[in-house]
Amino acid sequence: MNREDFLERVRSAIKVSExxxxxxxxxxxxxxxxxxxxxxxxxxxxxxxxDGHTHLVxxxxxxxxxxxxxxxxxxxxxxxxxxxxxxxxxxxxxxLRATPLDAVVPGDAEGRLEHQTGYTDLLVGIxxxxxxxxxxxxxxxxxxxxxxxxxxxxxxxxxxxLRERDITQSLSHWIADHAEAAADTSNLFIIxxxxxxxxxxxxxxxxxxxxxHLHVVVxxx
Amino acid sequence: xxxxxxxxxxxxxxxxxxxxxxxxxxxxxxxxxxxFPFDQTCCGQPAFNVGYHDQARAMAxxxxxxxxxxxxxxxxxxGSCADMMINHxxxxxxxxxxxxxxxxxxxxxxxxxxxxxxxxxxxxxxxxSCEGRTATYHPSCHGFRNLGIRQQPETLLDNVxxxxxxxxxDAETCCGFGGLxxxxxxxxxxxxxxxxxxxxxASGADLLVGVDVSCxxxxxxxxxxxxxxxxxxxxxxxLAEETRT
Amino acid sequence: xxxPVTFVERAHRGIGNRSTAAGEVGARRMMxxxxxxxxxxxxxxxxRDQARRIRLYALGHLDxxxxxxxxxxxxxxxxxxxxxxxDEAIAYIRKVAEETNVRRIVKSKSMVTEEIxxxxxxxxxxxxxxxTDLGEFIIQLSGDxxxxxxxxxxxxTRQDVGELFSEKLGIEYTDDPTELNNVAxxxxxxxxxxxxxxxxxxxxxxxxxxxxxxxxxxxxGRLTTSAPRIHVAVMGMERIVPTLxxxxxxxxxxxxxxxxxxxxxxxxxxxxxxRPGDPDGPEEFHVVILDNGRSRVLAGDAAxxxxxxxxxxxxxxxxxxxxxxxxxxxxxxxxxxGAVITPSLMGLAEWHDLPYASSLCGACLDACPVxxxxxxxxxxxxxxxxSEGLGPDGLEGALKWFTRLxxxxxxxxxxxxAGGWSAKLxxxxxxxxxxxxxxxxxxxxxxxxxxxxKPFHARWKERQRES
Numbered sequence: 001m002n003r004e005d006f007l008e009r010v011r012s013a014i015k016v017s018e019x020x021x022x023x024x025x026x027x028x029x030x031x032x033x034x035x036x037x038x039x040x041x042x043x044x045x046x047x048x049x050x051d052g053h054t055h056l057v058x059x060x061x062x063x064x065x066x067x068x069x070x071x072x073x074x075x076x077x078x079x080x081x082x083x084x085x086x087x088x089x090x091x092x093x094x095x096l097r098a099t100p101l102d103a104v105v106p107g108d109a110e111g112r113l114e115h116q117t118g119y120t121d122l123l124v125g126i127x128x129x130x131x132x133x134x135x136x137x138x139x140x141x142x143x144x145x146x147x148x149x150x151x152x153x154x155x156x157x158x159x160x161x162l163r164e165r166d167i168t169q170s171l172s173h174w175i176a177d178h179a180e181a182a183a184d185t186s187n188l189f190i191i192x193x194x195x196x197x198x199x200x201x202x203x204x205x206x207x208x209x210x211x212x213h214l215h216v217v218v219x220x221x
Numbered sequence: 222x223x224x225x226x227x228x229x230x231x232x233x234x235x236x237x238x239x240x241x242x243x244x245x246x247x248x249x250x251x252x253x254x255x256x257f258p259f260d261q262t263c264c265g266q267p268a269f270n271v272g273y274h275d276q277a278r279a280m281a282x283x284x285x286x287x288x289x290x291x292x293x294x295x296x297x298x299x300g301s302c303a304d305m306m307i308n309h310x311x312x313x314x315x316x317x318x319x320x321x322x323x324x325x326x327x328x329x330x331x332x333x334x335x336x337x338x339x340x341x342x343x344x345x346x347x348x349x350s351c352e353g354r355t356a357t358y359h360p361s362c363h364g365f366r367n368l369g370i371r372q373q374p375e376t377l378l379d380n381v382x383x384x385x386x387x388x389x390x391d392a393e394t395c396c397g398f399g400g401l402x403x404x405x406x407x408x409x410x411x412x413x414x415x416x417x418x419x420x421x422x423a424s425g426a427d428l429l430v431g432v433d434v435s436c437x438x439x440x441x442x443x444x445x446x447x448x449x450x451x452x453x454x455x456x457x458x459x460l461a462e463e464t465r466t
Numbered sequence: 467x468x469x470p471v472t473f474v475e476r477a478h479r480g481i482g483n484r485s486t487a488a489g490e491v492g493a494r495r496m497m498x499x500x501x502x503x504x505x506x507x508x509x510x511x512x513x514r515d516q517a518r519r520i521r522l523y524a525l526g527h528l529d530x531x532x533x534x535x536x537x538x539x540x541x542x543x544x545x546x547x548x549x550x551x552x553d554e555a556i557a558y559i560r561k562v563a564e565e566t567n568v569r570r571i572v573k574s575k576s577m578v579t580e581e582i583x584x585x586x587x588x589x590x591x592x593x594x595x596x597x598t599d600l601g602e603f604i605i606q607l608s609g610d611x612x613x614x615x616x617x618x619x620x621x622x623t624r625q626d627v628g629e630l631f632s633e634k635l636g637i638e639y640t641d642d643p644t645e646l647n648n649v650a651x652x653x654x655x656x657x658x659x660x661x662x663x664x665x666x667x668x669x670x671x672x673x674x675x676x677x678x679x680x681x682x683x684x685x686x687g688r689l690t691t692s693a694p695r696i697h698v699a700v701m702g703m704e705r706i707v708p709t710l711x712x713x714x715x716x717x718x719x720x721x722x723x724x725x726x727x728x729x730x731x732x733x734x735x736x737x738x739x740x741r742p743g744d745p746d747g748p749e750e751f752h753v754v755i756l757d758n759g760r761s762r763v764l765a766g767d768a769a770x771x772x773x774x775x776x777x778x779x780x781x782x783x784x785x786x787x788x789x790x791x792x793x794x795x796x797x798x799x800x801x802x803x804g805a806v807i808t809p810s811l812m813g814l815a816e817w818h819d820l821p822y823a824s825s826l827c828g829a830c831l832d833a834c835p836v837x838x839x840x841x842x843x844x845x846x847x848x849x850x851x852x853s854e855g856l857g858p859d860g861l862e863g864a865l866k867w868f869t870r871l872x873x874x875x876x877x878x879x880x881x882x883x884a885g886g887w888s889a890k891l892x893x894x895x896x897x898x899x900x901x902x903x904x905x906x907x908x909x910x911x912x913x914x915x916x917x918x919x920k921p922f923h924a925r926w927k928e929r930q931r932e933s
Contacts, residue, residue, distance in 0.1 A: 003536060006548035006757065010703070011529040013765035020770055020839075022526030027519040029711030032509030032718075050731075105746040109567070109662070112695055116659040136728035145743035149692045153685060171729060175714040182710045183675035186542075186741045187692070190733040195685040198725075199601035199617065201624050202492050203643040208600055208651055209658075210685025210732065229922050231872070235882040236915050238922035257926050260875035268865050270826060272848030272857055276869040283873045362827035395785045399825025404907040405858050406474055406823070411911035412481050412789040413825070442912030445897060 031176050034169040039134040040218065043167045046137030050193030051206060052214040056164075063089045063217055064096070067126065067159060070215060071098045074123050074157050081126040083146030088128055088163050088219055098124075103148040116150075125151035125211070129162040130178075132218070135170035136192050139216060143187035152191060158211035160191075164220045223342070224254045224293035228284075228331070230302045230434070231263035237434050243461035244298045244334055251344055255296075258287045265313075266305040270400045274313060281310040282320055288330075289323045294341060295331045298457055299433045300364015301400075303333040308367060333364055335432050335456050339373035345380055347460040352383035356459070357426035359417070359440070361433040362395050374432050374456050381459060384428075390420040398439040414443045421451060429453045473794055473819045480791030485621035489613055490788040492620035497782040499726025500833065507722060517719045518836040520712045521773035524704070525764065531673040531706045532755060538676025542738030544751035552582035555754050559584070559665070559698055560591055562752055566696050568593065568662040572654075574682060574690040575599035576667025577615060577776060578702045578756060580798040581811075584665070595665075596657050598686035600650050607634045613792030613800065615778040616724050621791060654686075664690035664748065668701035669776070670716050671753075674709045677737040678753065681720065681730040688734045697739065697748040703755050704764075704772040710735075716775055719835040723777040759811035767850075768810045768843045773836050774803055780830035780840060786823055795820065802830035802840045809847055818856035821847035860904070883924065885917040892916075 001009075044054045057063045067089075071079065078099045084092065093100050101122075105115050127147070131140040139160050143149045152158050168174050171190065175181065181188050195210030206212045225248060229241040245255050265280030284306070288295055297303040307328045314321035338344045356378055364370040378386045397403070397413025404410075418440065421429050427450060431437045434455055441453035480486040504510045524531055536546040549555035563571070571593055573579065585595045585606070597606040601618035605611065608630050612618030619627070628641035637649055666687060670679040678699045680687040691697050707713050713735075721727040740747030763772055781787045781801030792800035797808045797817075805824055809817035821844045830840040851857055871878045892898055893916035901909045908914050 001548050001550035001554060001757075003533075003546075003548050006550065006755070007529045007533055009550075009757070009761045010532065010764065013761040014526060014528060016765050017525075017769045018767040019525055019764075020522060023519045023523045026708045027516055027523055027712065027715075028709065029714050030509070030513060030516040032513070046728075050727075103745040107749060109695060113660055116693060117656075119659060120655060133729075138729055138733075143744060143747065144741070146745070148745040149688070150746050153688050153692065170718075171733075172711075172714050172718060175711055179709070179711060180675075182672055182677040182713075182735050182737055183538075183542075186736065186738050186744055186747055188677075188735040188737070189688065190729060192727070192729045192731050192733075194731070196683050196731055197600045197647060198683075199599070199604070199619055200622075200627050200643040200646060201488070202495050202617075202620075203624070205644055205647040208647050208684040208686075209598065209654065209689055234922040235885055235917050238918045238920065238925050241922040242925065257923070259923060259926070262872040262875060262878045263868070265872070268869065270845070270848075271822070271861060271865070272845070272850075272852035273862070273865050274849050274852070276865050279869050280872045287875075362825075362829070366828040366832060393829070394783075395825050395827035395829065397785060397825060399827070401858075401861070402822070402825045404904070405861075406477070406786075407907040407911055408474075408481055409477055409786055409789055409823075410825070413785040414912070416785075416789075438915050439912060442897075442908075442914055445913040446911075 029172060029176055031172045032170065034135060036169060039167045039169060040164055043132045043134040043137060044218065046134060047216050050137045052137065052193050052216055055215060055217045056220055057217060058220050060089045063161065063219060064092060066217060067092065068096055070159060071096065071124055076123040079124040079126055080122055080148065080151045080155060082128055082148065082151060086128050086146045088161050103151065119150060119154045122155040124157045124159065125155040126159045126161070127151045129160045130166065131174050132162050132167035133171050133174060134167055138171065138190050138192040140174060140190050142181065142185045144185050149187055153210055155211055156207065157213040157215065159215045159217060161217050161219065164218050222252050222254050224256065226288060226291045226293055226295045227255050227257045228261055228288065228295050228297045229257070230297060230299045232434050233298060236438065237455065240298060240434055240455040240457055243455070243457035244296070246461045247347060247457055248296065250348070251338070251342055256291065258291055260287045264302045264305045265310070266302060267400055269305065269309055278313045281313050281324065285310065285320060285324050285327050288327050294337060295327065296334055296337050297331060298334040298455065299435065300333045300361050300368055300370050301433050301435060303331050304363040304367045306331045333368060333370055333432060335374040335377055336368070336370050339376060345376050347377055347380070349460045350382035350463045351459055354383070354428050355385045355387055355426045356428040356430050357387050357389040357421060357424040359389055359396060359429060359431045359436065360392055361431055361436045364432055365393065370432060377456065377460060378430060387424050387426050389424050396436045396440055398436045403439055411443065414439060418443055418447060422448065427451055430456050430459055432456050473796065473823045476796055477790035477794040480794050481789055484623065486789070486791035488623050489621040489791050492617055493782040493788050496617065496725060500723055500779055500782065503722040503726035503728065510722065513715060513718050514835050514837060516715050518773065520707055520715055521775070521836050524707050525769065525772050528704065528706065528764070531708060532703060535671055535673040535676055535706055538674065539738070539753055542676050544676065544738045544753060547752065547754045549754050549756045551758050555582055555700060555756050556584060556587040558754055560588065562696065562698060563593055563663060566662070566750065568696060570594045570657065570661045571663045571665055572596050572598050572658055572661040572690050572694060573665045574667070574680065574687040575602045575618070576700060577798055578667050578700050579665060580612065582756070582758065596654070598654055598658065598690060599682070600647065600684060603650060603654065604630060611793065614781055615776055615799065658689045658693050661694040663696040663698060664694040665698045665700065666690050668699050668705050669720070670713045671701055671706040672710055672713050673706055675737055677735050679713055680734045680736070681732065683731040685732055688732050691734060691736050692747055695749045697750065698752045698754065700754045700756060703757055703760050720775055720777055723779040723835040763810040766810065767846050768806055770838055771803070771806045771810055771843055773838055774807070775836060777835055779833040779835065783829040783833045785827065786825060806840055806843045806847065814847065814851050814854060814856055818851040821851060822858060879923055882917065882921040886919040886921060889916040890919065
């Protein structure tokens with residue numbers, strides 16, 4: 001059906017519809033009253049509550065060391081990461097023993113297939129994050145140049161680096177301050193804990209498609 | 222002395238007249254003058270709930286005409302029928318139909334029995350006693366969800382001397398009666414009832430109390446097929462028992 | 467696609483069986499998660515009110531919002547197809563698949579594609595379609611249909627899944643959910659990374675940016691929309707809200723109502739395809755906006771049902787759903803929302819018994835995050851069924867007789883007294899254990915109290931005489 005006919009059919013349906021009273025003005029968002037103070041503590045607590053791991057570090061050095069330990073612990077010799085200028089820790093790639101993988105997927109079908117198939121057994125992905133949401137224990141990520149989607153999606157372990165100052169109260173708070181965020185990127189996503197399913201007898205299982213382990217590294221100060 | 226009109230409901234009239242007598246006894250004990258509009262029959266809910274609006278409208282119109290000429294609160298010993306009269310009867314008539322206005326007048330005067338005692342008369346202790354019994358209360362859905370009736374009957378039961386009230390597990394789940402649903406989909410109705418009766422048994426009560434005889438007759442009929450240890454009563458019957466002096 | 471049985475017949479297959487029992491346990495658990503999550507969130511009630519306002523606003527301005535949405539999708543380099551019905555949606559997706567040499571398709575969980583039976587239609591044209599949500603994957607392997615809007619295999623036990631995987635995937639039998647999960651992850655991983663097209667549904671569409679929002683817990687939604695080179699989103703036309711801020715309100719109540727989570731693990735907001743400079747993501751983005759009966763629903767008196775955000779909370783609290791099981795509803799949508807939406811979308815002629823599959827207890831209205839008056843809509847559909855001559859069999863005559871009595875007080879009193887007398891013949895100690903004919907629908911399951919020998923009105927009259 002062409003667009004105009006389709007929309008005309010909708011328009012005439014609305015005219016005779018017996019909907020309950022419809023608000024005249026667009027209702028818009030609603031920001032719940034949640035305190036700003038103590039967001040870091042609440043965030044750390046809540047990430048743990050959704051089965052994520054949290055690490056509060058005081059310096060870049062501490063962060064680099066921690067990530068090195070994590071890579072070793074998971075036995076990763078390479079990793080998929082966001083570009084250095086999108087990570088809040090300087091010089092990470094130079095100082096890690098493991099090697100970063102090429103994140104750019106070719107545009108043609110065959111190249112794409114070959115490149116992505118290479119991700120099959122990927123162990124670790126490292127990303128930044130635009131925000132932390134204390135109330136739900138979530139991190140907000142925006143894909144874009146230098147920020148591959150796959151780094152937070154394909155590997156068994158996702159390490160996200162977040163500045164403490166980017167932690168806010170809740171999803172509604174962040175969106176109230178970033179009303180254009182959806183239009184600004186092809187993929188805005190909010191991650192709340194590691195991948196999980198409860199499809200089989202409501203038994204919780206982590207890592208069904210996405211990462212099984214989520215480490216959120218908060219850079220304090 | 223508040224004058225009240227008793228709309229006794231069709232089920233009480235034909236199956237449970239003793240519930241009607243208990244309602245009258247409790248109301249009179251608390252200083253009400255009770256009148257009974259003699260031509261009353263059925264509010265029309267059975268037809269309304271299965272979509273037969275013509276029949277529901279005819280019965281609602283009859284009920285409204287019988288009640289509109291009277292004065293005082295219309296006391297109904299059923300949350301479900303009260304809900305019908307308050308929330309649905311008016312909408313069966315076009316706004317310009319004079320019956321619509323009459324239905325709205327009647328709706329404003331209708332009050333379920335236990336909530337009339339507590340909310341309107343301010344009675345929380347009806348002066349009843351029921352020594353050595355353990356009761357549990359089932360909040361029937363329409364009264365509970367549409368009219369907010371739960372705390373009133375529970376308060377009244379809590380203040381019956383000698384009666385211990387225990388919570389009914391999963392109390393807010395339907396008993397499966399659902400009016401004609403009970404005979405249109407009887408196996409489902411009975412299956413839901415069975416879960417409710419298991420909860421009634423688990424409560425440890427020897428007395429099941431409610432404010433709707435419809436759900437209660439379904440539950441009592443089901444209980445008779447599994448155990449005879451638990452008695453089923455409308456709240457008015459409990460409150461009418463053995464007045465303390 | 468009607469199953470040639472009635473709701474009651476399908477329900478009878480479900481009552482008391484192992485699948486329904488498993489489903490009931492799951493439904494109750496999800497219900498308690500919702501209640502806990504709501505109690506834990508002080509803003510829940512005002513968020514629900516706001517979510518309701520947003521959904522109603524969107525329905526009242528649906529034409530404008532869809533026009534804006536469509537412009538924005540195209541502005542972001544995407545393609546929009548308006549599909550009047552299932553056939554048009556399927557034809558478009560097939561055309562895209564053909565033009566872009568698609569062989570293998572992965573899907574993330576989507577009720578709307580179930581509604582249009584998309585998988586079968588694509589498979590009929592030699593396309594490989596793989597469901598990737600673990601539950602939907604199990605459904606697909608077993609040739610079953612979902613029994614719950616958000617937990618499709620709630621009716622299956624771990625043993626069922628173990629047997630299925632062992633038979634279809636050639637693994638050694640295990641009923642350990644963690645092992646079964648790992649098997650599925652490995653099996654699906656390669657399929658994901660080599661798929662040509664990903665087909666998703668759409669939980670919410672955002673008009674101002676032309677975005678679609680998908681929520682999943684497993685990550686298959688993000689994989690479906692990121693790994694294959696073509697992404698096609700199929701959305702029911704009513705899924706839309708005006709802005710990202712409006713979408714946030716829906717998201718704040720959606721997961722809480724569905725699973726009791728504050729947010730689902732992955733809230734995935736997609737705006738167009740991969741952009742210049744993006745290292746990954748699909749090369750093409752298509753949105754199919756589906757009517758398929760929705761404009762007829764919108765024009766009718768059950769239009770409010772289109773405010774639904776598909777959380778499944780009404781299923782979990784419904785005593786009928788819990789006892790009958792989701793398959794009793796005979797179509798994609800089950801529970802109270804299914805009892806309203808299926809006859810609304812597909813017509814009462816075929817589905818007139820669904821609105822009667824409820825005791826009208828109202829638990830669904832309490833649970834609904836956007837406060838859809840489901841009991842009220844069921845009552846409207848029952849009225850419509852009766853006015854189209856599709857009321858329950860054999861009820862009309864009895865109701866007409868009852869109405870005649872109830873509108874003639876003298877006859878009423880005569881009949882109640884007669885009832886009392888005749889009951890004496892069959893009652894024992896005030897109870898009737900067995901009735902013939904239609905009465906057996908009562909007495910097959912419970913005793914019936916005998917009508918009183920002296921009805922209340924007669925006792926009242928006596929009392930008046932005495933005083």
